[in-house]
Amino acid sequence: MEMTFRWYGRGNDTITLDMIRQIPGVKGIVWSLHDIPAGDVWTQERIVDEVNYIKSKGFDADVVESVNIHESIKLGIPARDQYIENYKETLRILGANGIKVVCYNFMPVFDWLRTELYKEMPDGSTAMYFEKSKVENQTAESIVKEFEDNAKGMTLPGWEPERLADLKGLFAAYADITEDDLFDNLAYFLQAVVPVAEEVGIKMAIHPDDPPWPIFGLPRIVRDEEHLEKLLNIIDSPSNSLTICTGSLGSSAGNNLPELVRKFGSRGRIAFIHVRNVKRFEDGSFIESSHRTQDGSVDIVDVVRALYEVGFTGYCRPDHGRHLWNEVSRPGYGLYDRALGIMYLWGIWDTLVDEHGAIATK
Ligand code: DNO
Numbered sequence: 286m287e288m289t290f291r292w293y294g295r296g297n298d299t300i301t302l303d304m305i306r307q308i309p310g311v312k313g314i315v316w317s318l319h320d321i322p323a324g325d326v327w328t329q330e331r332i333v334d335e336v337n338y339i340k341s342k343g344f345d346a347d348v349v350e351s352v353n354i355h356e357s358i359k360l361g362i363p364a365r366d367q368y369i370e371n372y373k374e375t376l377r378i379l380g381a382n383g384i385k386v387v388c389y390n391f392m393p394v395f396d397w398l399r400t401e402l403y404k405e406m407p408d409g410s411t412a413m414y415f416e417k418s419k420v421e422n423q424t425a426e427s428i429v430k431e432f433e434d435n436a437k438g439m440t441l442p443g444w445e446p447e448r449l450a451d452l453k454g455l456f457a458a459y460a461d462i463t464e465d466d467l468f469d470n471l472a473y474f475l476q477a478v479v480p481v482a483e484e485v486g487i488k489m490a491i492h493p494d495d496p497p498w499p500i501f502g503l504p505r506i507v508r509d510e511e512h513l514e515k516l517l518n519i520i521d522s523p524s525n526s527l528t529i530c531t532g533s534l535g536s537s538a539g540n541n542l543p544e545l546v547r548k549f550g551s552r553g554r555i556a557f558i559h560v561r562n563v564k565r566f567e568d569g570s571f572i573e574s575s576h577r578t579q580d581g582s583v584d585i586v587d588v589v590r591a592l593y594e595v596g597f598t599g600y601c602r603p604d605h606g607r608h609l610w611n612e613v614s615r616p617g618y619g620l621y622d623r624a625l626g627i628m629y630l631w632g633i634w635d636t637l638v639d640e641h642g643a644i645a646t647k
Contacts, residue, residue: 286592286634288627289313289348289602291618295338297440299614302342308624310631313345315388315602317352319440322447324355324368327375332382348557348600349379350388350528351492354474356448359393360458361470369474373481380485386556386600387482388528390492391471393462393503394455396443397495397533400428402435402616403608404572412607413617415496415536417569425501426452439615456501464504471506472519482524488556490526491516495533496571497540509540510548517554526556532563532604535583536571543587550595558597560588560630561604573605573617576626589633596644603627 288310292298297319305311316335318327339346352375355368379387390396404414420428429449432441448455475489482489497508506512513527527549534540549555562581564574574581592601606622608614638644 286597286599286601287312287347288630289315289600290623290627291315291350291602293317293319293442293615293618294335298618299612300618300620302339302344304620306343308627311344311627313347313600314339314342315348315350315600316346317349317442319442323353323445324357324371326371327352327378329378329382332378336382336384347383347385348388349384349386350557351443352376352379352387352389353443353445354389354391356393356455356458358474359391359467359470360462361466361473362458365470365473369477372474372478376478376481376487377485380482380487384487386488386490386526388490388492388557390443390494391467391474391507392494392505393459393467394425394448394452395429395500395503398428398500399432399616402432406572406607410607410609410622412573413605414572415570420500425456436616437613441616442618456503459503462504464506467504468506468515471516475516475519475525479520479522479524483522488524488526490528490556492528492559493530493533495530495536497534497537508537509534510545513545513549517549517552523553523556526554528557528559529555530559530561530604531583531585531588532559532561532573535563535581536565538565538582542583543591546588546591546597547595550592550597555595555597555599557600557602558592559602559604560585561606561626573607575607575622576603576629585629586633589630590637593634593637593641593644598645601630603630 336346357364399413400416400419401414403411493507494505563571565582578585603623603626605617609621612619
């Protein structure tokens with residue numbers, strides 16, 4: 286397993302690569318070109334500049350999260366073909382520069398959604414919170430506005446302003462799109478890009494829906510074991526792989542994360558894993574807790590054990606953390622709690638290695 290850390294780029298993150306270097310065992314940086322609008326080609330020049338900078342600090346730049354997908358591809362409208370061509374071109378350039386994994390998602394309109402970015406916890410830290418009834422009783426516009434107003438000036442990953450500028454128009458466009466339609470549009474996209482990914486040595490790794498249920502009546506198709514199985518069957522290739530996000534999938538009590546890791550990991554179809562914990566409440570709400578098993582509803586110890594058992598050699602990163610010790614950071618992406626998360630994951634992993642031996646690494 287290779288430990289990585291997500292970083293938003295020079296001038297776009299409160300954390301520097303020099304800080305990340307002091308977290309034990311981090312080998313790679315998970316990066317993206319966040320200023321490039323979804324659908325545009327990433328140029329060779331920009332990619333080389335970012336990769337070289339990351340390498341100059343002693344890290345690899347193997348994983349990109351995300352190359353976002355233009356809405357027309359999800360909607361399946363004619364304009365998609367040009368955007369798919371652009372996507373292929375970006376993959377070719379990324380592949381030529383040694384990139385191994387591209388994380389993406391296929392969520393309509395929104396990427397992840399929460400109702401509070403800084404909910405106060407009993408210990409004085411704050412964490413991201415999703416209150417189910419609030420989403421059921423409020424309009425998308427009002428929640429999005431609140432969400433953006435509360436971000437303390439930080440951009441939120443996956444919340445491209447150009448996409449959200451016309452929420453009404455987007456909702457209207459999705460009015461007739463069923464889950465089957467959305468799945469067909471995903472299949473169309475993958476059939477076009479996976480052969481290119483194979484050619485250039487990239488694993489496409491889809492991120493599950495967050496939260497893993499339909500919101501505001503929009504279709505969601507990457508929510509559970511059945512969905513994951515169905516999408517892997519679109520093309521049986523390592524270049525059509527998964528990002529398992531234990532927090533996203535774990536927000537739904539029906540998803541057994543260690544079991545999913547055993548099932549898809551043993552088939553070599555997990556390219557990337559985001560490990561974090563969430564505490565689920567009876568009414569369907571959830572809060573992002575510390576990574577520790579006892580603090581949330583996901584058995585993180587067993588997730589790591591499952592990774593070990595399947596001989597996982599892919600990429601791992603700690604995911605959203607709480608905001609601790611007055612740190613000012615992008616919501617969920619502070620330094621401290623993610624660093625604590627890494628040490629928890631290493632503690633479990635190193636114990637397994639100590640007791641049972643190292644697994645073959647790449
Ligand atoms: C949120 C992230 C997501 C994720 C994308 C992947 O913090 O987990 O924005 O990066 O869904 O495409």
